[in-house]
Amino acid sequence: MQASETLLDRPAAFDERRHFQRVNVDLLGRFMLENRAEYPCRIENMSPGDLAALSPVSPRVGERVILYVDHVGRIEAAVSRLFAGGFAATVRASDRKREKLAAQLTWLANRHELNLPEDRRHERMAPRNPVVELALEDERRYRATIIDLSLSGAAVSCQVRPAIGTRIMLGTTLGRVVRHLEDGIAVEFARVGDGEALASRTD
Structure with missing residues (x-):
């Protein structure tokens, strides 16, 4: 079973999951456990309320983790459950942070729909020193x-x-x-x- 399927198909463990639309992504990152050990991860899908991450290391259910995700930045979360090859976590954030995350995920969703390796909608710039x-x-x-x-x-x-x-x-x-x-x-x-x-x- 794919990580995205386990997150989407399983009944929500937290009510807030039902309020957010998840976006399929492919983002590299790393996460830090409570003991400050850091490991690489790949985010498969994410919403302003939760995420699914592939990782060679499994944290404990209930453990607080801090993720650093490309294009998104720092995210505080709590591990909600484990699956083969990764874990699902609930995002801990203020309403303002969730709004910002929703905007970032919208941009990422549009980019992947257009199959753009980088965002060509942004204006090109000439560096002062190339x-x-x-x-x-x-x-x-x-x-x-x-x-x-x-x-x-x-x-x-x-x-x-x-x-x-x-x-x-x-x-x-x-x-x-x-x-x-x-x-x-x-x-x-x-x-x-x-x-x-x-x-x-x-x-």
Whole structure:
């Protein structure tokens, strides 16, 4: 049984689940347990009230966890149940935070419906300094040149082509590889808006 099926088909354990529409997503992230140990995860579906995460480690039911999810940011949650290969959790957030999360999920749903590896609706920007350092997770570093830049992603010319899905750093901006180009890669930023800071950097 798929993680999304277990979350959607099982009767709600919390009343608030019934008030939110879940969005199928494919977001990388990590989560921290109460003992501060951190592990990677992949969010399969999410609403402003709950989420389903795939993970190699299973937290305890009822345990409070803090998730850091690409495009979404920090989320506090409580584990509601476990399933094979992951867990479901109820989001703990203020009404204002839930509204913001709903807006982010709407954007993500539209992006995936259009099958866009990055949000092409955002205006393209010209960086003040197109030369940037590209760092991989294993700490290898390369000189790269930004060809094209928006609030949500960039096309980068570089001598390496990491696998699609690989996390990288462009300067101090976190992103992941979403497509290979003829002379480089297309990068999707971890948060919408990160491209503005990258465009204005002068170092």
